[in-house]
Amino acid sequence: MISAQTGVLDQVDGSCKLQCGETTVICSVTGPIEPKARQELPSQLALEVVVRPCKGVPNTREKLLEDQIRGVVTPVLAKYLYPRQLCQICFQILESGEPEDEYNVKELNSCINAAYLALIDSGVALQSSFSSVCVSVLGSNNEILVNPTQEQLIKSDSTHILALEVGSGGKKIQNVLLIESNGDFTEEIMFNVLSRAEKACVEVALELRKAVEDKIKRDFIWKQ
Amino acid sequence: MNTLIAPGDKLDIADKENVVIGPGVYCDPRTQEIRPVNAGFEVIGSTKKNLSIRVDHNSKRYIPAVGDLVVGLITGSFSDSYRVSLASFSSPVTLSYMAFPNASKKNRPSLKVGDLVYARVCKADKELEAEIECVDSTTGKDAGFGLLDGGMVADVSLAFSRELTFNNEYPLLTLLAKNAQFEIAIGINGKVWIKCDDVKSTLACYRSINDCQSHPSAEHKFIISQHFKAVTNSVQ
Amino acid sequence: MAKEVEIPAAESKFVIECLRQNLRLDSRKFDEFRSVEIELGDDYGDVTVTMGKTKVHCRISCTITQPYEDRPFEGLFFISTETSPMAGPQFENGNNTGEDEVLCSRIIEKAVRRSGALDVEGLCIVAGSKCWAVRADVHFLNCDGGFIDASCIAVMVGLLHFKKPDVSVSGEQVTIHPVDEREPVPLGVLHVPICVSFSFFNPEDAEENIKGESNSEICIIDATLKEELLRDGTLTVTLNKNREVVQVSKAGGLPMDALTLMECCHKAYKITEAITDQINNVLKADATARNQYAAILSSENARES
Numbered sequence: 001m002i003s004a005q006t007g008v009l010d011q012v013d014g015s016c017k018l019q020c021g022e023t024t025v026i027c028s029v030t031g032p033i034e035p036k037a038r039q040e041l042p043s044q045l046a047l048e049v050v051v052r053p054c055k056g057v058p059n060t061r062e063k064l065l066e067d068q069i070r071g072v073v074t075p076v077l078a079k080y081l082y083p084r085q086l087c088q089i090c091f092q093i094l095e096s097g098e099p100e101d102e103y104n105v106k107e108l109n110s111c112i113n114a115a116y117l118a119l120i121d122s123g124v125a126l127q128s129s130f131s132s133v134c135v136s137v138l139g140s141n142n143e144i145l146v147n148p149t150q151e152q153l154i155k156s157d158s159t160h161i162l163a164l165e166v167g168s169g170g171k172k173i174q175n176v177l178l179i180e181s182n183g184d185f186t187e188e189i190m191f192n193v194l195s196r197a198e199k200a201c202v203e204v205a206l207e208l209r210k211a212v213e214d215k216i217k218r219d220f221i222w223k224q
Numbered sequence: 225m226n227t228l229i230a231p232g233d234k235l236d237i238a239d240k241e242n243v244v245i246g247p248g249v250y251c252d253p254r255t256q257e258i259r260p261v262n263a264g265f266e267v268i269g270s271t272k273k274n275l276s277i278r279v280d281h282n283s284k285r286y287i288p289a290v291g292d293l294v295v296g297l298i299t300g301s302f303s304d305s306y307r308v309s310l311a312s313f314s315s316p317v318t319l320s321y322m323a324f325p326n327a328s329k330k331n332r333p334s335l336k337v338g339d340l341v342y343a344r345v346c347k348a349d350k351e352l353e354a355e356i357e358c359v360d361s362t363t364g365k366d367a368g369f370g371l372l373d374g375g376m377v378a379d380v381s382l383a384f385s386r387e388l389t390f391n392n393e394y395p396l397l398t399l400l401a402k403n404a405q406f407e408i409a410i411g412i413n414g415k416v417w418i419k420c421d422d423v424k425s426t427l428a429c430y431r432s433i434n435d436c437q438s439h440p441s442a443e444h445k446f447i448i449s450q451h452f453k454a455v456t457n458s459v460q
Numbered sequence: 461m462a463k464e465v466e467i468p469a470a471e472s473k474f475v476i477e478c479l480r481q482n483l484r485l486d487s488r489k490f491d492e493f494r495s496v497e498i499e500l501g502d503d504y505g506d507v508t509v510t511m512g513k514t515k516v517h518c519r520i521s522c523t524i525t526q527p528y529e530d531r532p533f534e535g536l537f538f539i540s541t542e543t544s545p546m547a548g549p550q551f552e553n554g555n556n557t558g559e560d561e562v563l564c565s566r567i568i569e570k571a572v573r574r575s576g577a578l579d580v581e582g583l584c585i586v587a588g589s590k591c592w593a594v595r596a597d598v599h600f601l602n603c604d605g606g607f608i609d610a611s612c613i614a615v616m617v618g619l620l621h622f623k624k625p626d627v628s629v630s631g632e633q634v635t636i637h638p639v640d641e642r643e644p645v646p647l648g649v650l651h652v653p654i655c656v657s658f659s660f661f662n663p664e665d666a667e668e669n670i671k672g673e674s675n676s677e678i679c680i681i682d683a684t685l686k687e688e689l690l691r692d693g694t695l696t697v698t699l700n701k702n703r704e705v706v707q708v709s710k711a712g713g714l715p716m717d718a719l720t721l722m723e724c725c726h727k728a729y730k731i732t733e734a735i736t737d738q739i740n741n742v743l744k745a746d747a748t749a750r751n752q753y754a755a756i757l758s759s760e761n762a763r764e765s
Binding site: 009010011012022024026028030033034048050052053054055056057058088090092094095 | 463501502503506508513515517519521540542544545546547548549553554595597599601602603604685
């Protein structure tokens, strides 16, 4: 389902191109670098998140995405290790895979996973690993679909994104970083969604770990 | 082979007493929990007294640490110090006029903006600007530090530059030495300065170092010979 | 103002010294263009162009809007070239007022839009009230020099590859046919301009060049980022396959003589020809791959052409 490649850009410190179904995003991380005076925080790492849409100019939709991604990444960064420094995280949506004027779930989901791999690639310290999954609830019997296609997304009654902090190589869930739900749903559906999404998140975490292992092998290729 | 480890994994150590933590490992100030913060190989070393643990990982962005030998670029000069860049866009570090051999109030060093220096990091607190020195503070001699004149700088990944510095067995420099005579200064900040007698050999060395970091060491001999062949056959 | 990449004096001296000995850092010849890699996405008008380490993505999109009052028969066409820190930390987000950024977007604008590469009259649906607005979003992913050349290729391939939904007009009634209902139609591309950038270096001191006695300036094609940062002058020639010069842009820098300019145009033409052929081949291969059932579905007999 997810295919990811790290180290695709060489002007930045870390990068990742991630494809999840119909959605493709590319993420770059630069840091820790010298911030501009207005970005500087006296005791911790400042974060600059930029999301650029596939078509057209960035507007409020992208600002919302930026804010949601910042919310996921901030608690995970070991930000007190880099006081008065800046970390730039940039996203470029290459293929949206959803109607952009109504949805942002698939983009957000891919961006969060891409951010994890790009941060790992850059060597910026992270307190733990994280992964995200996008779920849609569909039809009269409330079928739960993980990583829905564009068609399923449009037909769905509600969409949910769950991002979790996972430890011990994806065996342990430590914290919830983001739950974002949209549409009509009941409490019962919500709990079903959460338990299903939790399992899916762990699967995604394992998938991402494979990409991390690939990266480490490539990093030390000259040792062979 | 050491085990692969990613942030959030459990470290392979039993007790938390007497553990010396190295790069890639972080001690949470609130919970006092020790955990890995980078993805790489877990390296555990033990001495009689204590246990040391680090995560051997690769990255591109250098963060100063005391004792590191670095190649820096002078980007500015003030009344009593130079401003030196160890990596583009990173926070600059200071090189005091007093951190040179035979330094005195009257004896000012003669480095210019744009010059390269080989130096040692002598202060690196994360809250403060780091400082470097061009003198061995125990003997007061230059110890090989100072201006790097001419030559060329190759940018390499940080793990590769560490390997070149610390692993004397690593065959790359020996292989290069078979093809050309050169002077070299390896900075832990991922900058390798190299200078041969002529431009062509320097260029071949530069290309070889750049290429070798993305190929297994078995292929290095071939890559180097190809680059040297290419420069000698080029038309004048 | 964002910070610049820092280059040591020794390095710039070394690069010039290499050029004097007919060598480039990346083992290319002086008049060698990097090999261009063109990747097309699943959607129409989704292109990634890679030249060495330089990577540019271009996405074409279209919407229906009202034409300008003074040009009721023409559709709209925009090219957006905004940089972000993804291409390199020297670029600031949302700040495209730097000299290089402005120059880059102007040259692309002139090469593609003002040269009439896209037939804007073909975008008109109902004169004076409805027309297509075509938008090319250029995304710079990785900067290793040659942004102008790469983005021009990306925009042109995008325009050639893109298809807009078919519309039918009856009176004032306009119907847009969804892509799954009726085969979408390609844009009218009138010619394919290709930019080739030259960089000049002056190995002697500045005075020598003004007097112009020795003409020893070095001219290289398709500079990498390092070469771009160190160059003394630049020239961008835009040509198409019909040997038409679309633009010659030289904004300051090292003075050059007329013969060098002619020589550059000739070199650029060869590159233009090769790249245009490559673009056509890529598009043809993509069309056949997309249309694998066409042969089965077609009821016509194959005609000898």
